[in-house]
Amino acid sequence: GAVVSQHPSWVICKSGTSVKIECRSLDFQATTMFWYRQFPKQSLMLMATSNEGSKATYEQGVEKDKFLINHASLTLSTLTVTSAHPEDSSFYICSATGLAGGPTYEQYFGPGTRLTVT
Amino acid sequence: QKEVEQNSGPLSVPEGAIASLNCTYSDRGSQSFFWYRQYSGKSPELIMSIYSNGDKEDGRFTAQLNKASQYVSLLIRDSQPSDSATYLCAVNVGFGNEKLTFGTGTRLTIIP
Numbered sequence: 001g002a003v004v005s006q007h008p009s010w011v012i013c014k015s016g017t018s019v020k021i022e023c024r025s026l027d028f029q030a031t032t033m034f035w036y037r038q039f040p041k042q043s044l045m046l047m048a049t050s051n052e053g054s055k056a057t058y059e060q061g062v063e064k065d066k067f068l069i070n071h072a073s074l075t076l077s078t079l080t081v082t083s084a085h086p087e088d089s090s091f092y093i094c095s096a097t098g099l100a101g102g103p104t105y106e107q108y109f110g111p112g113t114r115l116t117v118t
Numbered sequence: 119q120k121e122v123e124q125n126s127g128p129l130s131v132p133e134g135a136i137a138s139l140n141c142t143y144s145d146r147g148s149q150s151f152f153w154y155r156q157y158s159g160k161s162p163e164l165i166m167s168i169y170s171n172g173d174k175e176d177g178r179f180t181a182q183l184n185k186a187s188q189y190v191s192l193l194i195r196d197s198q199p200s201d202s203a204t205y206l207c208a209v210n211v212g213f214g215n216e217k218l219t220f221g222t223g224t225r226l227t228i229i230p
Contacts, residue, residue: 002164034217043222044162044206093161106152107208107218112161 003027004096006110013084013117020080021113023094029074030096034107035067038091050077074098084117091115121145122209124221133230137194141207141221144188150210151183151190152218155203162206166192197228 003026013019023033035047048064050056050071058064068080077096081088093112097105122143131137139153150169154162168174168181168190180193190209194201204225208218 044220046217049217091159091161105150105210106164106167108164109154109161 002106002108004030004094004108004110006094006113008113009111010114011116013115015085015117016083018080018082019084019115020078021092021094021115023077023079023096023110025075025096025098025108028096029098030077031074031098032096032105033071033077034095034097035069035077035079036093036095038093038112044093047079081115084115086117089115089117121219122207122221124205124207124224126222127225128227129224130227130229131197133197133199133228135197137197137201137226137228139192139194139205139207139224139226141190141192142188143190143207143209143219145209145211145219146185146188148185148188148209148211151181152208152210153179153181153190153192154206154208154220155201156206156223157203194226199228199230202226202228 005024007022033050036044038044046059047062048056048058050069052071052074056069071077091112095107095109097107124141153166155165156162166181168183174181178195182191204223206223207221
């Protein structure tokens with residue numbers, strides 16, 4: 001149980017275009033989803049927290065107009081990187097939490113999406 | 119002061135020995151504690167959660183929590199080369215769906 005999927009697993013796009021990444025909880029209702037970014041050999045960096053049906057809460061320094069997050073249902077959240085630039089190239093990982101068969105909110109990660117902007 | 123601190127390593131342990139990973143946290147009100155394993159190029163995988171003082175065992179893994187000392191550890195018995203990864207300690211101030219605070223991770227290498 002507690003499986004989170006992401007799509008696509010990797011994407012290459014040209015500078016200036018937009019890319020959408022999907023995050024799905026497959027076997028539980030994710031009341032909250034989180035989006036992280038990780039650069040090579042660095043720690044996870046939380047970008048934003050989203051609750052189903054609410055606007056996302058962005059961490060300090062993360063541009064909300066550039067990284068659009070939609071958490072439209074209890075099983076799906078999307079991250080859209082708008083007007084991508086090479087410096088946005090990174091490993092984007094979502095995680096989901098909810099009552100995954102237990103009383104506590106353990107956080108489960110998707111497999112990640114590797115974005116390369118050329 | 120970092121909120122969650124881990125020794126970055128690398129920590130090298132012979133195959134078959136016990137690997138001991140440590141983590142301290144600064145928020146005394148923290149309630150939930152997690153250990154994640156992250157292989158290079160992959161996303162983190164939850165391996166242990168612990169919520170009350172004492173030990174919690176799951177197979178070869180044992181998590182230990184001491185809230186008075188604000189300390190949580192992970193022991194890996196009978197270490198295998200497949201245990202070589204970065205181990206992330208994560209802390210949640212509540213039991214709910216608040217965000218986790220992660221340590222920077224300890225890189226563990228099991229030497230065959």
